Amino acid sequence: MTAPRSARAGPSRDLRFRRSVSEPREATMVVFEDRHDAGSRLAGKLEFLRGEDIVVLGLPRGGVPVAAVVARTLDAPLDVIVVRKLGVPFQPELAMGAMGEGGIEVVDRHMLRRARVSDRDLAAVEARERAVLDTRVERLRQGRPRVDLRGRVAVVVDDGIATGATARVACRVARELRAARVVLAVPVAPADTLARLPEADEVVCVSAPAHFRAVGAHYEDFSPTTDEEVVHLLEQADRRSRHDGGVATSPCDVDEDVFVPAGSVTIEGHLRVPEHARGVVVFAHGSGSSRHSPRNRYVAGVLQDAGLGTLLLDLLTPEEEGDRRKVFDIPLLADRLASAADWLARRADTATCRVGYFGASTGAGAALWAAAAPDSRVAAVVSRGGRPDLAGPRLADVRVPTLLIVGGDDDVVLELNRQARAGLRHCPSELTVVAGATHLFEEPGTLSRAARLARDWFVEHLVEDPPPAQDRGRP
Incomplete structure (x- = not known):
């Protein structure tokens, strides 16, 4: 009836x-x-x-x-x-x-x-x-x-x-x-x-x-x-919506696969920028992962829900990924991140956005190495289960707010992060431990907790108004 x-x-x-x-x-x-x-x-x-x-x-x-x-x-x-x-x-x-x-x-x-x-x-x-x-x-x-x-x-x-x-x-x-x-x-x-x-x-x-x-x-x-x-x-419906031109997610100015020039090579990524975004976060994944990583895609979704743009990026070409020397070449990976930040600055739709780096595992070392450069465009860094220690002596040159997120059961990496934070002497930094999490944050609720921490950090430092110039860089 x-x-x-x-x-x-x-x-x-x-x-x-x-x-x-x-x-x-x-x-x-x-x-x-x-x-x-x-x-x-x-x-x-x-x-x-x-x-x-x-x-x-x-x-x-x-x-x-x-x-x-x-x-x-x-x-x-x-x-x-x-x-x-x-x-x-x-x-x-x-x-x-x-x-x-x-x-x-x-x-x-x-x-x-x-x-x-x-x-x-x-x-x-x-x-x-x-x-x-x-x-x-x-x-x-x-x-x-x-x-x-x-x-x-x-x-x-x-x-x-x-x-x-x-x-x-x-x-x-x-x-x-x-x-x-x-x-x-x-x-x-x-x-x-x-x-x-x-x-x-x-x-x-x-x-x-x-x-x-x-x-x-x-x-x-x-x-x-x-x-x-x-x-x-859900994936099938998402593909159908994109093919038909439907709107399946929050209002968005940009949602596309991209090719980023980086020196003599071109690297692949996926750029998503919600309407009126004031910040874009570039993802640097660890060895053995890619821009298609479900964990990074999940975190990116949380950031997008908060109005942040995301660039999921493969820092190596498919031909380079099999070379273990390049997988752990932190200066090379950092140069690729810097190239991505420069590329965002040249695009009309992201030129006014502040840039953040989100690094996992070796990607965190590359993110901090890139952030330490005098001409770096980055405004904030977050490391999840990262190896910030791989940035070595360059940690002392980092001047932007840095959040280190580590699993409470990831004992070795937790200690490396504690040591690395001591080297971040000239920037605001925090070390947050997610209880019960191991290195990949696979335990129930732990990745969600890490994603929310990253979201809050990036919203504070990319979206909200920055502090006066004389206050920046104070721990």
Whole structure:
């Protein structure tokens, strides 16, 4: 049944729209062949949104295959909206709430009292689930920035809902991310749950059976969806959006593969510059990595969300990468970084931007070597799991703010960073240790923590107004 359009209109700006599209309660239970079939049927119910500025957001994992069909049918961008259940400590399968990106939470206070969950116990569960959530975001987006929801219609899609707790948090997250309107769309759900979803402006459901069972009972094929499948669907949607000229990310002046002249060679990179960016961060990866590194792409996405431009760069040509002498040739790598900064200064769209260096492993040594040059254009440096010690005596010549981020379990590199920081005698510097992280920051939540630290450092030193000249360079 479909509510008449007149019932959804009114003079009040605070009016919540409700459009519930479902099979009659007395109808025979609808069984979908699989998630693709469910997505096709759901897309048909969402045709009224065609032509509007919508973003389709799948709930991982099972909601993403359904959302992918909806997005493809409606020619809309696709992203994930990641949430986590907060389970009662002694009975984790029993939900006492849920959390999503951006620090959004829904907590069932009645359940907390009933289960006698203390504030300390709640905080411990929150910390654990936040780390898991951050890691999942890193793994699924693979460095792609979050789709911008500001002023747009967010269509939150799952493969079905039972209690609705997760869907409610997802809708709240979308609203906190400044979506102008939130539509919750699912193939199947209990009718009484659909009536208790105030977080959504509209609810669209293909089937609301009178006798609801588990979501999986309404599918012939309800086999698990893997993270790899989710990543593939997101990458596929991203490629389609770029090919069709769609806007899948935040407003952006530049988003292109580039070729940067560096002496006698040309090196490859990818430049992304959001609208009105005041700073661009050049990435210098470590040995064995490249501009396609998921870790660097993830960090770049976090910086882009903060309005910073990024240049993911391969400092060596494909022919040079097999030469181990060049892989560890810090002066050569530093010269290539300096060439990239000069190239940015010559481009009309980045000429006014301050430049930062983000270095990992050997790339950090190259970044600091380049920053030490008297004519360096760099305004800030961040090292993640880096080898700043490879800059050797040139550390004393660095004059720009430098942040060293090291994993707490990366013992050898941590000690090298402590020694290197002592050599940074003429610039503001900080050494921040991320607890539980090893060299590659592969542990849950650790890369997210490092990315946020880098973001804050670059925003402070590239975006915000610099201190007076006489104050620069003071530790």
